[in-house]
Amino acid sequence: MLNTKRILPVLCLLFAGAVTAKAQPRKAVVDKIVAVVGDRIILHSDIRNSIEDAKRQGGTVPDNAECLLMEQALVSKVLMLQAEKDSLPVTDEEVEAELDQRVRYFVSQLGTREALEEYAGKTIYQIKDDARESVKERKLAEAMQQKIVGGVKITPNEVKAFFDRIPKDSLPFFESELEVGQIAIYPKASRDLEGYIITEMNNYKRQVESKQVTFEQLAQRYSEDPGSKDRGGQYQLNRNEKSWDPVFLSTAFRLKDGEISAPVKGKFGYHIIQMVKRSGDDAIVRHILRTPPITDEEVNLAKAKLDSIRTKIIAGTIGFNEAAKKFSEGDAAKYQGAFILNNDGSPYVTIDQLDKDMVGAIRNMKVGDYSMPTVFTDEQAKKGVRIVYLKSRSEPHRMNMRDDYSKIAHGALEQKKSEALNKWITTKLPTYYIMVDNDSAGSCEQLAKYKSEEEKGF
Incomplete structure (x- = not known):
């Protein structure tokens, strides 16, 4: 039986692959398609990058990790394609929020956005762009999975039966x-303090325009954006990138090269923005952020x-x-x-x-x-x-029905959901065009069932 609890984490790892997949020296085989589901492909590099990143983060990687990830990726594609057929809603805002959250996680691990960009060999924009498709796929697969198992319920008798099936010497020990x-x-902030900040920022604008000081110098001195302060407030933007504050983005793209905006209020405070250089939907800007004190x-x-x-x-x-x-x-x-x-x-x-x-x-x-x-x-x-x-x-203890009923109930419910999802998958797989390359199917026993007889030559 497929471990459906692990389907969605696969795509979380694929985001990490977008961070860690630096350019490598070209070898005889750089990459290859290892499977196709409908019109979607699965690349060998996606699977390997996920495994390598898990190792870098100190995770335990089983010997058959590549086979597990391959199978989970196949099922995830089926869920995602069915979600698209059923027109399940996944908004751009949800995808961008997920991307932002994952960028923040990696920044927290490495210290700064600059450190992340240096580590990845890519800009934040490129990291997110590389991961956007896999994150949207995960959100769609998640929505489809919820549609399939959302109505599954569990009774107290089923919870007790689930607990009784766990060998007593295998009951886990829980820390608090x-x-x-x-x-x-x-x-x-008060209107008076907001007014004071606006006055200060108008003063910055006048100083730059009168050539008393450069925008970069003022950003390094006064900006409260830790992500850009040290590099003079500079960012690379793309007009279509949804993660940016819409006010910031729209203001920036109304400017001509060299022009400085009036102070504008965004999600994080007040900005003045200088357009450094624009080329179509791409731009390099500088900004100064000031947040009115509370x-x-x-x-x-x-x-x-x-x-x-x-x-x-x-x-x-x-x-x-x-x-x-x-x-x-x-x-x-x-x-x-x-x-x-x-x-x-x-x-x-x-x-x-x-x-x-x-x-x-x-x-x-x-x-x-x-x-x-x-x-x-x-x-x-x-x-x-x-x-x-x-x-x-909870106090540290061995799992029991009195202290851990909600956890045991959760486990029982997840098992019941897993069974329902496996049943759905078994029914649905024959309705999708699926091909797995011979090398992968030959080395992973569990992938054989995804390959039809007429597709042996793939």
Whole structure:
């Protein structure tokens, strides 16, 4: 049986391949098509890059990793093509948000965007462009998988039967884990401070235009964008790249070479932008970012708002999840939900997976508590205010029905979903044109079933 739980992580690895697949010296065989599903191809380099990246990150790579990834990639293509046939919605915004999140992950691992570009031998734009198709494919496959298994439910009797089938000497040991949720809002700066920043930026513009100083020098001195400050605020842009703030992008592409914009307000603060050079939909720009400071007054207003929300949650007039959906701000809330998620998407995390502000907030909390509103700084250095909900905290223990019912139920449900998905795949595979090259089919026993008799010559 195909391990369908691992289908979608394959494409997460393919994004990493876009980062680590540097140009290599040409050999006799640079790359080859190892499989075709419908009108989509699977390249040998995609599979190998995924494996090599997993090794670089210290992951355990089984001996048959290439066979596993090949099979999962085949099934993923089928899911993706069926999603397109069924017109399942996956927006460009969702794809760009995923790309941005993965870039942020690699930046966090390497320190800076420049370090990532140097490591990859590509610009951030090129990294994202190389990975965009695989990320969209993953999102489509995910949407199709959800359509297939979304209605699968589990009963308490099925949970107990699932647990009873686990050999007692194989029950896992769990370290302390937590379920932690948050409702976060980001205070807005006062109009007076915004006006002050606009005045400052207009002054920068006048200084450059009067040739008192260069734009690059001012960016290095005053810009609050850590990703471009050291290189004088410079970025490469493409008009069609959806990850950029639309205000920033539209303002930049209205400028002529050498022209400097008036201050404009974007998602991260105020910009002035200088067009260095433009060629069609591509451009090199410089910018200076200034973020109006948040004063105690704005922080206190945010605290008061969250305190009111907290009171309603405790009183039972609104549920935590409902309140988080209604009031929480930021990309994490939009795409991840109220709870901090593990790498596998589960809501059970260890203490080292939480940010230092979160650790401080839950230190003296009991299960079921809601923290008072506290100030924190997110990964983009933005100041926010949040309330934290400690839903559960386990002690180190061997898996059992009393302490781990929700986990066991999750495992039982995933197994039932896997069976439903395997049934769908078995039924659907014959309806798709699939070819696997002879070398791959010969060395991977599990791939033989994907190759029809008339296709042996491929």
